[in-house]
Amino acid sequence: MSLWICLRWPEASPAPDTSATLQRLALAMLRYSPRVACFRQNAVVLEVAASLSLFGGVRKLCRRIRQTARRLSDTLRLGLAPSATGAWLLAASPRPAHRRALQARSLARKLAGLPVFCLPEARAHHTWLTNIGCRKLGDLRKLPRQGLQQRSSPALLHALDAAYGQVPENLPWFVAPARFRQSLQPDFHLQQAAALLAATQPLLLALCGWLQNRQEALHDFVLVLHHEKGQRACPPTQVALRFSAATWRIEDFNRVLKERLQHCPLRRPVIRIELIAGPSHGRAPANDALFPDPARHAQDERRLLDLLAARLGNVGIRRPRPLAHHLPEQANCWATDPASPSPGSLPASLGVNARPFWLLAQPQPLLTHQERPMYQGRPLRLVQGPERIETGWYADTHQRRDYFVARDPEGARYWVYRERETGENWFLHGLFA
Amino acid sequence: MTDLALLRHPERIHPALWRATQLARPSGATAPTGFTELDQALPGQGWPVGQLIEVMLERPGCGELQLFRPALAGLLPERSIALVRPPHPPCIQAWANWQLAPERLLWLQPSSTADALWATEQVLRHNSCAAVFCWAHPIRAASLRRLQLLARQSDSLCIVLRPSAVLAQASAAVLRLAIQPCQHGMQVHIVKRQGMAHPAPLTLQLYASHRAASYRHVPVDLSEMA
Numbered sequence: 209m210s211l212w213i214c215l216r217w218p219e220a221s222p223a224p225d226t227s228a229t230l231q232r233l234a235l236a237m238l239r240y241s242p243r244v245a246c247f248r249q250n251a252v253v254l255e256v257a258a259s260l261s262l263f264g265g266v267r268k269l270c271r272r273i274r275q276t277a278r279r280l281s282d283t284l285r286l287g288l289a290p291s292a293t294g295a296w297l298l299a300a301s302p303r304p305a306h307r308r309a310l311q312a313r314s315l316a317r318k319l320a321g322l323p324v325f326c327l328p329e330a331r332a333h334h335t336w337l338t339n340i341g342c343r344k345l346g347d348l349r350k351l352p353r354q355g356l357q358q359r360s361s362p363a364l365l366h367a368l369d370a371a372y373g374q375v376p377e378n379l380p381w382f383v384a385p386a387r388f389r390q391s392l393q394p395d396f397h398l399q400q401a402a403a404l405l406a407a408t409q410p411l412l413l414a415l416c417g418w419l420q421n422r423q424e425a426l427h428d429f430v431l432v433l434h435h436e437k438g439q440r441a442c443p444p445t446q447v448a449l450r451f452s453a454a455t456w457r458i459e460d461f462n463r464v465l466k467e468r469l470q471h472c473p474l475r476r477p478v479i480r481i482e483l484i485a486g487p488s489h490g491r492a493p494a495n496d497a498l499f500p501d502p503a504r505h506a507q508d509e510r511r512l513l514d515l516l517a518a519r520l521g522n523v524g525i526r527r528p529r530p531l532a533h534h535l536p537e538q539a540n541c542w543a544t545d546p547a548s549p550s551p552g553s554l555p556a557s558l559g560v561n562a563r564p565f566w567l568l569a570q571p572q573p574l575l576t577h578q579e580r581p582m583y584q585g586r587p588l589r590l591v592q593g594p595e596r597i598e599t600g601w602y603a604d605t606h607q608r609r610d611y612f613v614a615r616d617p618e619g620a621r622y623w624v625y626r627e628r629e630t631g632e633n634w635f636l637h638g639l640f641a
Numbered sequence: 642m643t644d645l646a647l648l649r650h651p652e653r654i655h656p657a658l659w660r661a662t663q664l665a666r667p668s669g670a671t672a673p674t675g676f677t678e679l680d681q682a683l684p685g686q687g688w689p690v691g692q693l694i695e696v697m698l699e700r701p702g703c704g705e706l707q708l709f710r711p712a713l714a715g716l717l718p719e720r721s722i723a724l725v726r727p728p729h730p731p732c733i734q735a736w737a738n739w740q741l742a743p744e745r746l747l748w749l750q751p752s753s754t755a756d757a758l759w760a761t762e763q764v765l766r767h768n769s770c771a772a773v774f775c776w777a778h779p780i781r782a783a784s785l786r787r788l789q790l791l792a793r794q795s796d797s798l799c800i801v802l803r804p805s806a807v808l809a810q811a812s813a814a815v816l817r818l819a820i821q822p823c824q825h826g827m828q829v830h831i832v833k834r835q836g837m838a839h840p841a842p843l844t845l846q847l848y849a850s851h852r853a854a855s856y857r858h859v860p861v862d863l864s865e866m867a
Contacts, residue, residue: 505717505769509767511767512763519756519759524752525748525749526748526749526750528733528748530733540730540732540734565735566727566729566731568729569729569730616822618823619822619823619826621848638732639702640704641702
C-alpha cells in the first residue's frame, strides 16, 4: 500500500512565485524519500511508505517533514493520504484533524466533507454542479458513474478516482540535477549576519536533501551574495566554505557558515543569495560501534578545526611539520593548512632538556658584563653545554654557534648561544618552559 | 548515628561537603601530576579534569609546561593538545624530547584576546582535545566563569596561564597556582584549592642537580663560566 505526504501552499496565500521555490522544496524533501514529485503547480508530493521504518513511524516522519517545511515557508500545509491527489486535497482542508488519513476508508470519509470545487477539474462544470445541488465531494461521488461520465469530462472522473485511490497515478518523479546551483531572492534586503543565515536555510536544506538523495558529501561550497544593482553596484561577495572532512549534515554547514558570515564585512545589502556546491564525493558509510569509537575524537577535531578556520582563518591554526635541519629556527616549522599533519621528520630524540619549549621567533642579542651574558639586567650562568651547531656553509647563511643552557640567579633557564664567527656575541634563543 | 557524629564527618552527608581542615573529594576525574608532593597537596591526588586550572607566573619560561608534562603523557594519546595564543613559538623538538607525539600539538594563534577566548571556548565545547592551554590576557571575571562552566561540560584539562599581577583578583578557577623558578626547578604556591589553605610553597625538581654528565662535546673552562 502506498502512503503519500503532500506539502502545499493554501489557495488563499500567494502561490510560489516561480518553479524555483517548488524545486527547492522538492530538493529538501529528497532526504525523506527518493520518490518526490512536483504536483499541480503549488505542491510537492512524496511517497513515504518505504521511509516509515527508517524515520520511526508516521508520526515522527510527519513531525520531521513539517519542521523542515516550516524552515522553507511558513504557510506550507501537510496532508497525508493513501493517494497523492487525496493528500493534496486533504492538505487544503481547513481543519488540521482532517488533513491526515492512513486508510482508504478514512480518506473517503474525510474527502466526502470537502467542497466539490477543491478539485480544479470540477470548476469547469460549476453551473451544472451548483444547479443539481452537488456541493461536497461526497455528493459528487454518489452520482451515478455512467451519467457523470456522459455529462462531464473524463478528466474529472479520473481525478476523482485518483483522489479515492482507485486508479494508479503516474507522476513524473522529480530528478535531482547533476550539479547543485540554486539561488534565492529574500523578501527583504539583508545586511545582518543572523538574517543572512536565516535566509540561507532553504538553500542549505535543499543542498542537504540533494546530497542525501545522491548519498554524497561535500568538501566545499561557495555562497555568492549579490548586491543591489544600479549606480552604486558592487561585485557580489563570495563566501567560500571549506571542510576538512566530507560533510553532509546541515548542522555542520550552519556552524561554520555562522562564523563566516559574522566576520564577513558586507558593504551593501544583499538582494540575492546563490549557493554553488563544489564537486561532491561518495560518503563513507556510517560506523555505529557499540563501544566509544577512538575515531570520534578525530571527527570532533575536524569539526572544531573547520569552525576555528572560519573565524581565525587558516593562518591562525598551526600544526607541527618539523624539517630535518640543524638550525633550530629552520627545523621548527609549523604548517598553517588545516589538513592533518604529515608525520614530519624529526632527528633522533635528544636529552629531555636539550631544547627549550619556547623558541624565540628571532634570536635576541644579549648584553655582556665581564664576559658573561646578561638578560634583563641579570647575569646568566652557563650550566650545560656547549652544543656546537655549524651549518649552512653551502649557502649564504653560514652559522657557527655554540649553544648553552644558562640560568639566571632566580633559577629560570634559558637557551643562549655564542656566535663563533664574531667571538663574544651572545644571543638568547629560547626559554625553558 | 548521632547528630554529633554526623557533624564530625560532614563528607558522609554529601560528597560536596568538607571540613575546613580537610581536602575536598572532587566529583570528577583527576590526572596524576607526576610529582608526589604536589599530588598530596591537591584534592583527588591530581589535576582536576574538566575544571579550570589557573597558573600565574611572572614571565614565560618558568617551567610552566614541564609542570604539566607528566600529566600530558598520561592523557589519551589520540586526542590533541591545544595551545591558544602562546607567548612564543613552541618548539616541536622539545615536545618530542618529552616523549610526546608532535602531531598532537595544535597551535592556535588568534589575533585578539576575544578571539583567543572564543577559540578556547570552542575547543572545550567540542571536547576533542585532551588539554587546552590558554594564554589570553586580560580575561574578565565573567569570561573566566564562562570558561569554568564550559570546562565542566568537557573532559579536558583546561589551563589558563596569566601574569602574576592578577594574583589578588578573584577567579572562578577551582585551582589556582602561582609558580616561580628556583634552583633546579620551580616553586609552586597553591593560592586556591578545594580545601584548607596551603601553608608553604612546594619545591619541585625539574632539572638534575649534577652537572658533570652533561658535558659531552667540548670541555669548557669552568672557571671562566663561573
